Structure formats: C-alpha cells, structure tokens
Amino acid sequence: MNKFPKDFFWGGSIAAHQCEGAWQEGGKGPGIMDYCTAGSYEVPRRFTKEHEEGTLYPTHEAIDFYHRYKEDIKLFAKMGFTALRISIDWSRIFPNGDDNQPNQEGLDYYKDVIQTLIEYNIEPIVTLFHFEMPIHLVRKYNSWLNRDLINFYLKYVKTVVREYKGLVKYWVTFNEMNHIDPQSEASDFFVYMLAGLTYDELPGDKRESLATIGYNMTLAGVKATKLIREIDKNNIVGCVFGIHPIYPRDCNPVNVMNAFKEMDRDYYQIDAMCNGKFPTYKMKEYEDFGIHLEINHEDAQAFAEGKIDFIGLNYYQTGVSKTGEGNENDEKLFGGVQNPYLKQSKWGWAIDPVGMRYLLNYTYRKYGLPIMITENGLGAVDEFIDGRINDDYRIDYLKQHLREMKKAILEDHIECIGYLMWGPIDLVSATNGEMKKRYGFIYVNKYDDGSGDLSRIPKDSFYWYQNIIQIQGEE
Numbered sequence: 001m002n003k004f005p006k007d008f009f010w011g012g013s014i015a016a017h018q019c020e021g022a023w024q025e026g027g028k029g030p031g032i033m034d035y036c037t038a039g040s041y042e043v044p045r046r047f048t049k050e051h052e053e054g055t056l057y058p059t060h061e062a063i064d065f066y067h068r069y070k071e072d073i074k075l076f077a078k079m080g081f082t083a084l085r086i087s088i089d090w091s092r093i094f095p096n097g098d099d100n101q102p103n104q105e106g107l108d109y110y111k112d113v114i115q116t117l118i119e120y121n122i123e124p125i126v127t128l129f130h131f132e133m134p135i136h137l138v139r140k141y142n143s144w145l146n147r148d149l150i151n152f153y154l155k156y157v158k159t160v161v162r163e164y165k166g167l168v169k170y171w172v173t174f175n176e177m178n179h180i181d182p183q184s185e186a187s188d189f190f191v192y193m194l195a196g197l198t199y200d201e202l203p204g205d206k207r208e209s210l211a212t213i214g215y216n217m218t219l220a221g222v223k224a225t226k227l228i229r230e231i232d233k234n235n236i237v238g239c240v241f242g243i244h245p246i247y248p249r250d251c252n253p254v255n256v257m258n259a260f261k262e263m264d265r266d267y268y269q270i271d272a273m274c275n276g277k278f279p280t281y282k283m284k285e286y287e288d289f290g291i292h293l294e295i296n297h298e299d300a301q302a303f304a305e306g307k308i309d310f311i312g313l314n315y316y317q318t319g320v321s322k323t324g325e326g327n328e329n330d331e332k333l334f335g336g337v338q339n340p341y342l343k344q345s346k347w348g349w350a351i352d353p354v355g356m357r358y359l360l361n362y363t364y365r366k367y368g369l370p371i372m373i374t375e376n377g378l379g380a381v382d383e384f385i386d387g388r389i390n391d392d393y394r395i396d397y398l399k400q401h402l403r404e405m406k407k408a409i410l411e412d413h414i415e416c417i418g419y420l421m422w423g424p425i426d427l428v429s430a431t432n433g434e435m436k437k438r439y440g441f442i443y444v445n446k447y448d449d450g451s452g453d454l455s456r457i458p459k460d461s462f463y464w465y466q467n468i469i470q471i472q473g474e475e
C-alpha cells in the first residue's frame, strides 16, 4: 500500500492579483498590486504610487480569470482536483478599505467562483490576504503601521466569512507574512507585497517599523482566527507561511548554529499562532534593538484565543546560511549561498525535494498540527513544439517532491493533509511580474508584450497530474 491517504487534498493554489485581471471592473477599488510595474529576472519590478501608463500590464489584465473562471475550474475538475486555494482580493469587497458598506458585486463574484468549485466537488480553500489590499489604506492610514488596520481587516473578514457561511470551511488568514522581519534586511519586494510601502518609505527606525508591521499582522491573524470560528464552529482556520529551510554551509558548529537561527527566524509568527502567546524571545530580541512593543492585556487574550487549526507551508527551495565563518566571498543568492549539491531553476531557486521532507518534519515536530503544502512548483520557460507543450522538467520536479512528501507521510508519520501545487494555470509571477516564468499544468496564451489570445492549452504535465490524482499518488 503505497498510496497517499484517502481524504488527502489534491489540487492547486492561485492568487487573485496574479490571475484575475479586471482591475477596474465589478466595483473593485485600486489595490497595492495594481501599482506594480512589469519586471523580469534581469529588471526587477518597481512599485509606483502613480499610474504609469503602459507599464502596469501584469495585474491589470493578468490571465483574465475574472471572466474565464468557469472554463478554468472545469479544467481543474478534469484533472481531478479535490481542492483549490484561491484568494479574495480585499479591494473587491471594500474598494477603499474603510467603506461603510461592502461592494455587493465583489461578494457575488466570489460567491459564484466558490459555488462553481463546489459543483465540481472541489473544496474551496480561501486566503483572505495574499498581497492584496486597498491602496487607500496605505495612503490614508499608513498601512499596518497603524493598528486601525486590524479593525478594517476584521470587518472585511467578518463580511466575507458570514457571506460564504456553509460554503467555505477552510480559511487562511494571511499568505507569507513571515517575510517581514526586523532582523533581516527586508527587500522592497516583501515590504511592498505585505504593506504597500517601499523599504525607503518606512518611517523612523526601519527595524521598529518592520517589527510593528509584523506584530500588527500577527495580531490581526489571531483575532481573525477566533472570529472565523465564532461565525461557524465548523470552520477550520490556518495561516500560510513561505519557508525555505536554511542549511549550514558546513559542520563548523558556529555555522550550524547560525543556520538554525536564520531558519528559525521565519517561525516567530507560527509560534505566536500555535502557542497562544506572542513569543517572549522575540520581544526580548526587539528590546535588544531598542524596540519596545507593547502587548496589552487585550492583545495577550487575543493570542491565547486565536490559535490556528492547521499550518500552510509554501515550499520552493532551500538556502544555505548567509552568515558564518568562511562565508565572506560566496555569491549571494535569494536563499543564501549556492548549494553545490543542488541544481537551480532558471530563476536561481535551488531545487531540493528532500528539503520539503525536512521542512515537514521540522515544522510538524515543533507544533504537532496538521500541515498542508499550500504552494510548491517549478517556474520555467515553456515552449510550444509541434502544437504540444512538453514539460517533462516540471513533471520530474513535481514527481520528486511528491515522493519526498509521501515519505514524510508514510515513513515519518507527519500529518500532511494536502498538496496544492502553485500556479496550476500559468499566471503572473509575483516576484518578477512577468508571464515568462510559468508554473502551470495549463498553458495560457499570453505574453509579456501584451499579445496572446488568452486561450488555455493543457501541457503534458496536465495529464500526468490527472493520473497521479486518480491513482492517489501510488507509483
């Protein structure tokens, strides 16, 4: 018996701003991602407060999921998906964020998406914040630096969770808020994705600003968790973290320790959400930097009452510790220095299937909570040859990751409840803002110069995944 568990979720993950388009339709307000320029591996995308005509293509049109979701969901169903993780764009529900009334058209749109999924027996797993928020909340209130944001977020959460009561059971409060950390040099990219601000725009002491944003988002997360369960006790609430495990560069104990600390930095919010308390070690670390955050009685209670039910992990790569002895001249990559044992994707991401097993073990043994792989996939350049997209490299990547995940479940007894492949349909890359980097089982005829008729074409991996789901991953 070499199958995945019977009720295991098989599916994929997408995010509103990367696929919907229709940025000014259906009563939607301008969101932070509507102000990102297109970019590429060579030219990083920029974030602009003003509308720069012609440079903002990616999220404005994306792959037009807004109008084509029925066709796309039908294709997911054809592959046999039992779950799809979508996100709700906050700015479709409250166009400015501080509006008195929600936008009914936005609520109706997502209701129809959700109902379509249910018709095909696909469990909707709904993320409430995947780098999407009304830009007005940044301009008028200074984003998550202001505690008022927590109340605006909770109002939005209450509205949608009530609206979809009985339809949606699995909720995710935030996607990858862990990328804000005062200890690391946060890139413009993550500060913008999470708070709509560039690093330079952070006021005063940068570390203090980052700590405040991280704290306020975590607090919003635990408060939302409690609220979602109060609205319906059958709701199951999680939070998604993007973690790439960090390996030590060698067995020098100093380097091993450094690697551990670098990796563990990504866990303080998971600690807060699983242990019922904002971690004391984090507060003390802040104090070491001269940062004083106040946890009042009400906050402490919110942490105690807002523990999550499952952990979502986005896994793409591992890194090698950037710090440590003998590390001075190494090339710096996204995840640290280059690992000589691993190949990399065209975008420099280390391909490491065993790293996924390691991450599952590490996280499960810390908290004992069910884990869902909420993102994993390979960004690659796909080509049509003789009317067909042969993406064996993607099949190979996914196959190897599934094998390691299976070992984690069947041999290590980790409670992993689902595998949601990232970008089951080609969509706009979050980091680079380009279409060239494709993840999908389904090709979308859309290119970075704006051309393409948006038609959808199954790649070879489409049929491979269809079979894997059918045989429950048995090999």
Ligand code: BGP
Binding pocket: 015, 018, 175, 176, 242, 314, 375, 379, 422, 428, 429, 430, 431, 432, 437
């Ligand atoms: C994760 C994000 C996703 C997705 C993915 C791949 O961090 O949650 O939104 O984009 O990374 O990244 P990219 O699209 O840049 O290749």
